[in-house]
Amino acid sequence: MGFDDICSSGLGLGLGWNVKQENFSQSDLQQKKRKSLVRDEHFFPSLTLGPSSDDDARKAHGDDQQASSVTALSSFSNSSVKKEGDVEFDRVSSRVGDEDYEGCHRKKLRLTKYQSAILEDSFKEHTTLCPKQKQALAAKLDLRPRQVEVWFQNRRARTKLKQTEVDCELLKKCCETLTEENKRLQEELQELKSWKLTASYCMQLPAAATLTMCPSCERVANGGDGPPATTTSIPFTIGPKSHFINSLSHPSAAC
DNA sequence: CTTTATGCCGCGATTACCTCA
DNA sequence: AATGAGGTAATCGCGGCATAA
Known part of the structure; x- marks a missing residue:
């Protein structure tokens, strides 16, 4: 259920x-x-x-x-x-x-x-x-x-x-589900916070040194060595939430 | 129209009895 | 045979509502 x-x-x-x-x-x-x-x-x-x-x-x-x-x-x-x-x-x-x-x-x-x-x-x-x-x-x-x-x-x-009694049981289950959901959201929030820290740190470094290539989709950001065939002119930007979070914690699983 | 008394009913809590393991 | 637990019929007291005076 x-x-x-x-x-x-x-x-x-x-x-x-x-x-x-x-x-x-x-x-x-x-x-x-x-x-x-x-x-x-x-x-x-x-x-x-x-x-x-x-x-x-x-x-x-x-x-x-x-x-x-x-x-x-x-x-x-x-x-x-x-x-x-x-x-x-x-x-x-x-x-x-x-x-x-x-x-x-x-x-x-x-x-x-x-x-x-x-x-x-x-x-x-x-x-x-x-x-x-x-x-x-x-x-x-x-x-x-x-x-x-x-x-x-x-x-x-x-x-x-x-x-x-039936209602009590249902409420119990509902409570358990909400607790689970709450736990999951807390974890997600933690990941977001840690990413925010990482991102603000990266922003302080030269772009060439940091923005190289997304390890998963292999899209290269402005590296400064001339545009390769697969290179886009768009800087390495934040992707969809799941992609981004996953690429932080599990780079290989991203995209 | 408002107040008061009365009757009826349902409910929650509890008791008391009965059956069964 | 004794006993404790569980089920349930029965009781008690209370509150809400309708009605009549």
Whole structure:
């Protein structure tokens, strides 16, 4: 990968979040729309009591993992009942969740392959969900909407983390390339400086003694012995940079 | 029009659980 | 069997935004 490749990769030094921020700004728009939706629509969380539905769902999905007791930890509580029918119901109940978990530590749900696959597919389509989509997805996967919401949040976080790592790597490479370039330019500058010294020294000497012949292209400058066939009337002048620098350091490689 | 209160949502940081080597 | 590491679901707290009063 060359320097140009790296620098044209669209990566800015501000850590290129362009794509993602686009996504988020879109989601912001969605969010704004959503907020107006929320007030007009009523979502009714699907409450299940006991683990049976979970088991059924897992059987139906051909799950190979043990059914967790998540449903048993569902948002069924006094506070939940009070807020049933409220849009905020699921979120509020889940945030009060720890108290609902019968005073025990939280259990951890392990998503099935089927659930993960569906969620992944959905994430590919849109990284954020409107309440309707969330509700539908939750119903489809037999999860609580809050769980779907959490999954999307964590998924976004993982994506961002991965992207950060990728950007970090690119920046590292970019830094290495620039360091190399800097080193090369420093060396070139040194050569130019040393040539300048040499040139100013030569200018102080008689032309005949110094300007004889370019060792590479064999062009003779004013030597004073009459013009040979290949002689030009142009004094030995500075050639193109590369020629000149090379002829100083590696005379044989010049021209 | 401005201010204040409220609700909703996403995010970052963190915790807690689970699996696997 | 014990254990440490890694993955990830779940929680907490905060800030931004929209809306109603």
